Structures are given as C-alpha cells and as structure tokens.
Amino acid sequence: MSFVDIRHLTRVFDVSKPWLNRVIERLPKARLTAVSDVSLQIEERSVYALVGESGSGKSTIGKMLVGLLPPSDGQIEVDGVDLATETDAETRDRMRAEIQMIFQDPYASLNPRWKVRDIIAEPVAARGSETRGLAERLLEQVGLSALDADKFPHQFSGGQRQRICVARALASEPKLIVCDEPTSALDVSVQAQVLNLMSDLKDEFGLTYLFISHDLTVVRHMADRIGVLYLGQLVEEADSDTLFEDPKHPYTQMLLAAAPKLDSFGREEEPPTGEIPDPINPPPGCVFNPRCPLATDLCRVERPDMRQAGGTRVACHMVPPG
Amino acid sequence: MDPVLSVRDLVVEIPTRHGVLRPVDGVSYDLAPGEILGVVGESGAGKSMTGNAVIGLLDRPAHIASGEILLHGRRIDNLPLKEMRKIRGKEIGMVFQDPLTSLNPLLPVGEQLSETIQTHLKVSAQEARDRALAALEEVGIPAAAERMGSFPHEFSGGMRQRVVIALALCAEPSLVIADEPTTALDVSVQAQIIALLKRLCHDHGTAVILVTHDMGVIAEAADRVAVMYAGQLAEIGPVREVMTTPRHPYTDGLIGSMPAHSAGHDRLRQIPGAMPRLNALPPGCAFAPRCPYAQDKCRAAPHPDLNAGAACWFPMEAAS
C-alpha cells in the first residue's frame, strides 16, 4: 500500500452570508466545493506535486493532509493511519510528529516575538521532549549558523527565514512534509538555494514531500509524480516527464502552453481564452468544458471519471482509455 | 528616432537616521517609440522605484537626488506637482500589480474611462463615451457596451486588469509603465494580459517599461531588458542577447538558477547568499560578495560603470 492514500477526498466550505442577511436578502446558502472527489496515492520517499491555479483546491488538500482542516467526505491515510478517525492518542501524537508543513510566506510563518531557538524546537517541546541543542543542530543542517538560535525572525532575510521553517519542519523527525508554495515568495536566486536544500534533505532523511505549487518549472524540477488540479478536481496525474512531454488533458496542455518560458522570445502564439469560472457555481459536466476546445455535448452534461491512459490517469471524455 | 524617454544617471535617495539609502543609484537608459523595455530584478533591487521616479510618484522621504528624466527631450523630473499630474495619464499611462488601486470602486468603469479621456483630450462627452467603449472593446471585454455601467468589483481579476490597461491607454500616451502587471494573475490569464499589452502597444506605437521579477514574462514580452541589482543596472541589452549570452555574472546566475522546463532532477545552480541590504552595501561592485569570478578590483571602490552593456569589470565572454 502507498504511504499516503487519499480516497474520494472532498471539502465543502460554507461561504454564505450571515443568516440575518440571508433572511433579509432572500439568499440561499452558498457552498464552495474547494476539493471534489480527489483520489491519489503518494509513494514513500517520493515527491508528489499538486499544480493548479488559484481556486484549484491544492492548498486545501495540503491542509487536510496535515490535519488543519477536517475533510467533508473521503479518507486520508498516512502510513495506514487516518487522523480524522484515529482515536488512540498515542498514535495521533506520533502522526502529528510524522507530518509537518512548510508554508508559503516566510514572513508570516514564524512568530515574530519568539526566538529562533524556541520556534525550531516547538514541535518537539510541544510533546514535552528534551530540546537542548536541537535548534543549533538543525540550524547548521539547513545552512545557517548555530549562533542564529538566539536571534529573532526579523533579523533574517526571506530565504534564511524559509530555512528556519525547514528546520522547524525537520525537528520532530517527520516522514512526510507538505510544502505549500515554499518558494513562491522568494526571489529566483534564493529559490534555487531553498529547492536544492529541500532536495538534499529529502535524500538525507528519506522524506516524502507533497509539493504544492502553481509554478510549472519548479514542479518539473522537484516532482516525481504530478497531479493537475482544476476547480477542486484532479484532472490529470502522471509521472513528471510523462506529464510534460505528453500532456493528455486539454487543461494541462493549455497550462503548459501558457506558462512563460525563458526561450519564448517574442512569442506570437494565441493565448488561451476564458478565465477560471466562479467556484461557487461551477459549470455542469466537466468543469473545464467552457474553455475546452474539444468540448462536446457529453462534456457539458457528465463529469468524466478518472481513466487510465498509458501511465497517465486523466479525467477527460475525449481521451481514449488504454 | 528620438527616444520617448531618457533616464540619465538617476539617483533616488531615502534619508534615514542610519544614513542615506540609495534604492536607485545611477540608472540610465533610453526608450525608443514602441519599444518594450523589461526591467527585471529581485525585490529591493530598485526596479519599481525607478518606474515611480519617472512618473513622479515617489513616496516621501524618497526623492530624486540627481540625474535627469527626459520625456520627448523635455525634463520632467523637476516639474511642479500640478504639471506632473497633467503628464500622468496624458503622456504616461500606468498599470499596477493590483488593478483595484487604479480604479475608483464607486464609479462605473465606462464613466472612469470617459472622464479620463475628457480630462486629457479635447473631445465632447459623446465622443468620450464612444472612445471609452472602443477602448473596452479593444482590450477584449466581452459585451463591452453592457459592461460600461459595471463597477470594478463586478469584474474578475483578469478583466479588471484589462480595464486598467484600457484606462492607461485611453488618452493615447506615448509611454506606459507597467509594474508587475501580471503577478497577481493566474498563468493562463497572465498569458492573455501579456499578449494584450504587446498587441496594443504595437498597434498604438506606445513604449512600455515592463517591471517584473519574472524572467519568463520578460523573455516573452520585452524587446530589451535591463537587469537591476542593488539599485544599479547590472546589464542592459536586447532580450535575446542578454538571456542567451549574459555578460554580467549576476544575470548569468539568475538565469542559471531558474528551474527550466526541460531540466531534470539535477541540482540547480545557485547564487550563494542574498542581495545585500541597502544599508550594508559592500564597497566596489555590489555583487562581488556573491560573484564566483570576483577579483580584488571588484571588491575595491568604486563600482564599475556599464561596460559593453554590463556593469562588470570582467564581463563574461559571449562564447561561454
């Protein structure tokens, strides 16, 4: 069995106005399906990337995986344990230590009033374990100095802060780290440092990453397997090389074509049309059909199931299975 | 052809109690009519500050300490506020990262457009309305006639940015300053906005300063690129040349550190360290502490001037 097993994961948010406004303005309850029936597996010691644009639900999946949000429906099992239903306190505690997260904004993810030492050691201190020397050791591991432990976060640059976040994530000796856009707030030259560091640590500690990003180049660099999300649905999943060389879903194709490339001087290609629809009222059938050049009547009525096409899983009526 | 805009040795200073900071330090470039100049750099490199200086929108206490800014050969850096306000919108259009900052939330977009047109061009109210409608159609707003009465919040992010572009171009300026115009947008919408900006400026012969941190956007849209580092121009030149055969080690490192579409899982090339803070600039070349080729000359004052397009004592060979 896979290390991470996500089955039919769904998350619905209630985005209604307060009930008084609803009564007065005669509005129905508004529901936003941020994640809809997503199933995927992540192998141990691999990097699985979720890509998608805003509103694709990629961060919501990450938050459910680490236990920050309960799923509305479906199961998540990590190492055979489902945090949402597990009742044994010891197992829950162990899983909390095994799953960590690195956030997008290195300026918001470190408590400005805490010393770096306490920030890094918190995952261990929270469980009442001994933390002496831990922060110093981890700081050196992520390429900072042990002397930095006595400083406060504001004394560091964005890239250094993200290293501190990595150190904190490593403190409890996790097996799985969810990385939510870990480099999108960083400058390119610093991004490379952080990505390299993450690759090194993965090899060193045998980590598994769920890597969430909107940046296709970063995803291609980091991931072994990639899932493409659109409006809360998994539309395509394949190994990294397969996905980039032979994208099957029209949305993936569009995404790859639209991304600016370093060698696309004076590109005169026709850009994709349309925008992401309102996730509160998604289109019926396949969510991509209003923008899809291949859409048929079937696509406008019926949501396509995931089907196997070679090494790719794809949710599209127009891709022949096999 | 005479340049639309000439920036000559522009220095922007911010006095602080720890000393004077120079977020822009001796930047010079020319912009030909219809040309798109990409200004690229990391956060804090001074790329936005340069654009803001050109349109006279520096936040106090930042100010232009020396240098000249010439629009069609006329100095605009020392104009009084009132005159400058006339130039903004009429001769220089602006597109910012967040479209909501340029739009009045309480006014329908059609009215904002016709008002801007009437302010800057001598036309009748009816003519202004017609032009506003034409502008909205030109930027690809579907059912433009009906959307004239819509308020900014009724548009999606991409559509809003289209409205802002219409607003920036409606008085037919000869220069548009676009500061991270696509950063807040999704990839697929970003491509649309870049294509739109390129097409419109080409059609109207408008020059563009495109400020962005995204090398990919530069490659796609710009004719020339200026790479900024710690307030200075590190390198400037035709985009293809700079990106395929960079001459400044910083440009080279920047391009090399980007994960490319074609690359596999090898380690990325990385530039060690981070850009120095403005209050802790090294003597000599600001990039020297991170530069793999730095020599004693680079570490000694003063920093090098532009040398064949690159501000480097030892520009890299075109062949390497």
Added chain:
Amino acid sequence: MTDQTTPLPDNTPAPGRLALFWQSDFMYQFRRSPVAMISFIVVAILVLGAVFAPLIAPYDPFDPATLNLMNGFTAPMEPNAFTGDTFWLGTDDQGRDVFSTILYGMRISLFVGFAAVLLAMIIGILAGLTAAYLGGWYETVIMRIADVQLTFPAILVAMLIFGIAKGITPIEYRDQMAIWVLIIAIGLSDWVQFARVVRGATLVEKNREYVQAARLIGRGKWFIMLRHILPNILSPVLVIATISLALAIIAEATLSFLGVGAPPTQPSLGTLIRIGQGFLFSGEWWILLFPAATLLALALSVNLLGDWLRDALNPKLR
C-alpha cells in the same frame, strides 16, 4: 551547504539591552517628539509625586493632630493671619494644606485609574482573544454584549455598577469598600474598548501561518492564544491602555465630583474639586483651582502620550 548565507556584519560587541532600547526606532521617535517628551516628564513628575507623597508632602492632611483649624482659608504664599504659617498652595476650610491634599488625592486617583484599566484590560483581552479565536455563537454573544454596552456612556455604566455595588455592601464597610467599588465600576465600564481592539487584532493574527504551524504541531488553543497570539497584539493594547488611563482618571474624578466616588475621608482629585467648588464664589479660588489644574495636566499629558504612542507603534504612519 556552507556558503549560502551572508552573515550580517556582527563583529561589534553586542550592546546591552538598555542601549539597544535607547537606540531603537521607538526611542528615536520619542526623542524627536517634544510633545511626547513634555507629556512624559509631566506624567513622571505627577506619578512620582503621588507615589512618594508621604515623603514630599509637608503635612499629612489626614492626621487630625497636625491640623489647625486656625489655618483655614489661608491664601497661597501668604502667611496666615493668626498662626503666621505659610502654605504654597493655600489651605482649605479645615486648614489642610492644599498641596499635600493634592499629592494624596493623586494617589487615590492614579491608583483607581491604573487598577481600573488593569481590570478592563484583563477582561477585554480575555473576551476579545477568546471571541476571535473560538468564534461561532460565543463570539456573537460576547461582541453583542460589547455593542450594547457601548451604546451607553461609560460614566452611566460606571454609575449603575457603583449604585448596585453600594446597595449590596453593608453600610459599615461602605467607605472602606468605596475605592474598590470605584475600580470595579470603571473597569467594567471600559473593557469594551479592549475587547474590540483585541478581537480585531486576533482575527488578523489567527490566520497567519505561524498560528497554523502551532496548530498542526498539536498545541492547545490556550497555549496558542496566550503564548503565540497575545505577544503579537500587545502594541494596540498598550495604546488603548494609555488612553483608557486618562479616561479612567477623569471618570473617577467625575464620579467623585458627583459625590458617588471616593469618600471625603479618602479624597481623590475629584473629591477635592467637589469640595473646592463650594468656595469658588466666596473668594477661596485656590481650593478648586489647584486640584483641577493637576487633574487637567495629568489627564491631558497621559492622553497626549497615548496619542503619540499610537502613531509611534503604527507602522503605516512611519
């Protein structure tokens, strides 16, 4: 992974905490603001005067043994016609030295003010923090109570609470309890300000990623509220506390002036003003003027200090 950090220039010996504080942006702004400095000096003098009243005051106005009724109504800086004693700020009808009564009165005023603000702050922080962090119907209830209370003037609420408390205290303890009742009355009338500000700040902080990081580690909600969020919302609380202090001092003076506050046996500035008011038109102006001027100086400078603090701590105004 050794070459990736630019060490910040760090060869100078680390300055002490006091030196760091003196060099901080905060102190820099303080040193550049004459209003803040003058206000601070006035507040410092007044507070020190109150604290060390027993050492500074030439007379003990509450010791009947030292009082001489013959000294009554002595004008400032004039020798008394009968005894020849001179008083800087004159005496009242019972021969008490006005300067000394002001010092002792300020003790009561400041004590009530500080204690009331402390009480309001604790209630307000707890209410605001929990309302914002826990949310749901609990938040609605707390904030509606706050809204309702805000529709009544604070002084009215304080009088109401004062009245109720007086009604339930046995008559023999009334004078003893009066100060504490005042504190509770003013504190309870003022917590809403704190609750609203703390709630707003907490709503911002609780969505920041460091709070999420603590949650996913498995930290409890009280730990997150008190150790993670609270230290980050103290700046606005400090501003509100300073401005509230001025208001609390005035509220106490108002209540005492109306005769429902500090008893004549323990006169606060407000009580002194009430007493002095009776003599204004009979020519003994000093009995009213000096306590009133002290109250004005105290309230005004605390308020100005609060205003300055708000600007200094607000990064947007920098």
